[in-house]
Amino acid sequence: MGIFQYEFMRNAIIAAVLVNIVCGIVGTYVVIKKIVFISGGISHAAFGGIGLGYLLGINPIVAAIPFSLLSAITIGLISKRSKLSEDSAIGIIWAVGMASGIIFINLTPGYAPDLFSYLFGNILTIPVSDLYIMLAMDFIIILIVVLFFKEFYAVSFDEEFSTVIGIPNRILYLVLLCMVALSVVVLIRIVGIILVIALLTIPSSICRQFTYNMKKLIISSIVTGIILTITGLWISSLLNLPSGATIILLLALVFLLSFFIKKAVIAVRRLKT
Amino acid sequence: MKNNTIVDFKNIFFYYGEIPVLEDISFSIKQNDFIAIIGPNGGGKTTLLKIMLGLLKPDRGTVKVFGKNPEEGRKLAGYLPQNIYFDLNFPINVFDIVIMGRYKGLVRKYSEKDRESVLNALETVGMLEYRNRHISMLSAGQLQRVLIARAIAREPELLLLDEPMASVDPEMQKSIYELFLELNKKMAIAFVTHDIGAISIYIDSVLCLNRKLFYHGPKEGSLSKLEEAYRCPVEILAHGIPHRVLRRHKK
Numbered sequence: 232m233g234i235f236q237y238e239f240m241r242n243a244i245i246a247a248v249l250v251n252i253v254c255g256i257v258g259t260y261v262v263i264k265k266i267v268f269i270s271g272g273i274s275h276a277a278f279g280g281i282g283l284g285y286l287l288g289i290n291p292i293v294a295a296i297p298f299s300l301l302s303a304i305t306i307g308l309i310s311k312r313s314k315l316s317e318d319s320a321i322g323i324i325w326a327v328g329m330a331s332g333i334i335f336i337n338l339t340p341g342y343a344p345d346l347f348s349y350l351f352g353n354i355l356t357i358p359v360s361d362l363y364i365m366l367a368m369d370f371i372i373i374l375i376v377v378l379f380f381k382e383f384y385a386v387s388f389d390e391e392f393s394t395v396i397g398i399p400n401r402i403l404y405l406v407l408l409c410m411v412a413l414s415v416v417v418l419i420r421i422v423g424i425i426l427v428i429a430l431l432t433i434p435s436s437i438c439r440q441f442t443y444n445m446k447k448l449i450i451s452s453i454v455t456g457i458i459l460t461i462t463g464l465w466i467s468s469l470l471n472l473p474s475g476a477t478i479i480l481l482l483a484l485v486f487l488l489s490f491f492i493k494k495a496v497i498a499v500r501r502l503k504t
Numbered sequence: 505m506k507n508n509t510i511v512d513f514k515n516i517f518f519y520y521g522e523i524p525v526l527e528d529i530s531f532s533i534k535q536n537d538f539i540a541i542i543g544p545n546g547g548g549k550t551t552l553l554k555i556m557l558g559l560l561k562p563d564r565g566t567v568k569v570f571g572k573n574p575e576e577g578r579k580l581a582g583y584l585p586q587n588i589y590f591d592l593n594f595p596i597n598v599f600d601i602v603i604m605g606r607y608k609g610l611v612r613k614y615s616e617k618d619r620e621s622v623l624n625a626l627e628t629v630g631m632l633e634y635r636n637r638h639i640s641m642l643s644a645g646q647l648q649r650v651l652i653a654r655a656i657a658r659e660p661e662l663l664l665l666d667e668p669m670a671s672v673d674p675e676m677q678k679s680i681y682e683l684f685l686e687l688n689k690k691m692a693i694a695f696v697t698h699d700i701g702a703i704s705i706y707i708d709s710v711l712c713l714n715r716k717l718f719y720h721g722p723k724e725g726s727l728s729k730l731e732e733a734y735r736c737p738v739e740i741l742a743h744g745i746p747h748r749v750l751r752r753h754k755k
């Protein structure tokens with residue numbers, strides 16, 4: 232595994248770890264609360280922020296942060312407050328974000344370098360500055376979830392009962408969407424806007440088949456995500472394939488296999504009893 | 505006098521769009537009340553409970569719960585909903601559901617006492633041995649008992665239950681009614697039911713609802729009003745029991 236000596240490889244591996252911490256935590260909530268489509272909307276809307284970054288000449292990832300936070304809050308407010316059905320609202324924000332990104336990039340003088348990497352990701356070209364952004368996101372998200380674990384758990388399970396016992400579920404829902412927005416931002420570098428949703432949700436979808444314990448689910452999703460991302464990275468460099476897409480296909484393959492593993496686990500347990 | 509009023513409804517009107525669901529409802533629930541809320545399907549019973557809990561806002565009229573707005577007052581209430589909206593595949597076991605009933609405020613951790621109350625509540629509904637079960641592996645009646653445990657584990661001052669006996673077998677029903685009688689010494693209880701036979705045995709007052717409030721008072725006087733609300737003779741409602749039981753205690 233000589234490839235892991237290079238600095239860009241070291242950065243890639245650090246990024247894989249940092250990003251999957253976020254994915255394991257936020258992705259688990261996305262999966263159990265069934266807001267996968269909302270998260271898809273937020274991630275595509277983030278493209279507007281990327282475009283804005285190009286236009287203003289700043290780091291597109293930094294520009295994407297306020298942009299996707301804004302779209303997360305908008306989706307959250309529209310979906311809960313108005314009669315406009317939730318998936319229409321998501322669809323609209325999704326498209327508006329992408330469209331404004333395209334306009335911004337078009338307005339940017341000259342050629343937009345490595346635009347492609349924001350769409351499809353490239354874990355091998357991550358600059359050190361982005362690692363710091365990821366680290367900060369990890370810190371913020373871990374802090375929020377550790378502080379309000381009980382509340383997020385209760386609200387995700389049963390909104391009505393949570394409301395009755397005095398949990399501010401509206402606000403927590405918006406905070407959750409904002410965490411999705413922040414995760415999306417850090418994921419864009421790894422797998423790109425279009426594939427973000429897969430890395431966010433597949434590890435938790437794999438792991439939830441094997442545990443009913445929320446904390447174990449989060450931790451196992453993180454570990455699964457790290458292992459599969461690094462493995463995917465390794466395969467992509469062996470076969471000379473794009474890293475983001477390879478990682479996603481590997482995740483999907485393992486997800487498929489997990490059904491069979493689950494069946495095997497059940498069969499073994501039955502034999503024992 | 506004001507002090508022992510727990511819930512106070514004054515001229516409440518509630519509409520779903522243009523459909524009137526509750527019209528001019530006024531009543532109060534006092535400390536140690538044990539009230540059965542009855543009425544036909546669509547009569548507004550669930551709506552009434554949700555207004556008490558601040559989950560729905562009345563279009564007109566005022567509600568006070570423990571003298572406060574429902575959003576504040578509901579923190580002292582325990583609630584069993586009629587319909588569940590949660591996902592049975594959610595990663596949660598019986599114990600973790602019931603301990604949510606012990607929630608007291610942001611950032612506060614569940615204490616040893618909370619855990620004890622949960623185990624006690626599970627014991628009383630006969631679900632202690634299932635405490636580590638995942639929710640998808642419970643029968644409907646077992647799940648109902650777990651949700652009853654969640655409501656009582658809260659040790660509320662007002663217990664609101666929407667058809668608590670749905671799916672519960674007769675033996676467990678009897679012990680849950682007895683549990684309610686016991687709990688009633690410490691808290692007011694209001695519950696929705698269609699079981700008029702049980703009212704005759706356990707309950708002292710009845711609130712009869714079909715869009716309007718047809719009756720609120722001791723069960724003995726409720727017979728004719730009940731017929732009016734349901735628009736059918738009570739014999740049919742209670743399989744012939746009421747003549748004996750609803751009138752027996754007439755003083």
Ligand SMILES: Nc1ncnc2c1ncn2[C@@H]1O[C@H](COP(=O)(O)OP(=O)(O)OP(=O)(O)O)[C@@H](O)[C@H]1O
Binds near residue numbers: 525543549551
């Ligand atoms: N979400 C809703 N939108 C529109 N109308 C509703 C809604 N929920 C209830 N209703 C209407 O409000 C009325 C009262 O409903 P509610 O659920 O309070 O009845 P209920 O007395 O609890 O009936 P049940 O015995 O069937 O539980 C019904 O006529 C129903 O059609």
Ligand SMILES: [Mg+2]
Binds near residue numbers: 549550586
């Ligand atoms: Mg009802």
